[in-house]
Amino acid sequence: MYRMTRTAHAASLLAVSLLLAACASQPADPPFETAKQPRAAATLIRGELTFRQRIALPPDSMAVVELRDNAGNGPVVAEWRRILGGQQVPIGFEMPVDPGRLKPDQRYALRGAVFAGGRPAWVSEVQPVTVGTGDVQAGTLMLAPYEPLAFATVLQCGDRVATFGIAKRDGRDVPQLVVGERRYDLRQVVAASGARYEAIDDPRTTAWSKGDRFTLVVGGDSWPECEGQRAAGASAAFVRARGNEPFWAVEIDRTLRLRTPDRALEGPAPVARLDDGARRYDGTLEGRPIRVVLREQRCTDTMSGMPHPLSAEVQFDGRTYRGCGGDPADLLVGTEWAVEDITRGMLDGSRATLNFGSDGTLSGRASCNMFTTTYKLSGEGLAIGRTAATMMACAPELMQQEGRFLDILQQANRFEISDTGALLLFAPDGRRITARRPK
DSSP states (O other), X not given: OHHHHHHHHHHHTTXXXXXXXXHHTSOSSOOSEEESXXXXXXXXXXXXXXXXXXXXXOTTOEEEEEEEEGGGTSOEEEEEEEXXXXXXXXXXXXXXXXXXXOOTTOOEEXXXXXXXXXXXXXXXXXXXXOOOSSOEEEEEEEEEEOOOOEEEEXXXXXXXXXXXXXXXXXXXXXXXXXXXXEEEEEEEEOOSSSXXXXXXXXXXXXXXXXXXEEEEEETTEEOOOEEEEEOTTOGGGOEEEEEXXXXXXXXXXXXXXXXXXXXXXXXXOOOOEEETTEEEEEEEEXXXXXXXXXXXXXXXXXXXXXXEEEEEEEEETTEEEEEEESOGGGGTBSSOEEEEEETTOOOTXXXXXXXXXXXXXXXXXXXXXXXXXXXXXXXXXXXXXXXXXXXXXXXXXXXXXXXXXXXXXXXXXXXXXXXXXXXXXXXXXXXXXXXXXXX
């Protein structure tokens, strides 16, 4: 039991507290709505979950709300969840809380999330609440897209837990240390060995990595030596890169694997370091040093033409291999794309949008109606699933534009990101949709 509690606490540092563990602990077919305590003995916390983006939730989505003590760092006091079955935001909730589990003068925190495909998709900030004998109106918990740390490493430091990884700040990679609800942006400083980092706004907080061992000082408090382990289930920690002429491929998760035309080698995975704006992995394969360097720089595969978010370089055994890395979907997922041109033009004042979800969903406005579909990326390119749209009628010219938009979208089989950051979706006959993220 103690081991499970520590594991759950480590997962909580990845921005959704214990919501992942809460979902994982449920039976395979939970009832439509569950609560830990009967309503007759409970104080009720009422509110709603919502987000501002116009994105449809998949039918298998689940909404979760939980109450924790100790300002969100302690155990779960009460929880509520609902399988949405196609319901969209706003999502109202009414969570019973057993008064017998409440402590006098204790701080409590409320947090909500929405899971899609069993993974966190949306999460709210922690909202402090005062829970007494009467019902509580919590208001609206505003959800934002869930963005886990990349290359996350859970640090077990005696009885204390933290997480070290890489976050995005204004399009740049920034090392980050997560301690409870506090996130420290770090910068690398000179060290005699290993990699040493210092919090940008708090020099009393440092992290020093030497292999899989870390030394932490948080706010001037020296922690016991930490042992680092890859965050369980953190798909963002997986690295894949490849190149051509000659073909090569490297993968890094819990191990480092290198394939070339004449060999396939495997060794322990090194810890990522941020060096001169690049992620660098220095390790060994069969006793020989290997270095993998990934840069945030768009790269197009020379064989498939697929764009990737990273340029990659591997140095091993006297050779240097160059190619592309990262998941091409990372170029699509995120902030909504506003369509600025469709082949044969767009009507002044009209609006069309594209929202690519991390779960493979694609939704938005087609000009008049809202649409939803799926997308898939493979070695062959881009594939768009069958599109479903609402049935609202608009002016004939706008409906014609919508028809052209949906026809091109349905047939799109490849995409590019231009030097100016525009998204280009191409149909086989050369027609295209051009979209851009608002600044």
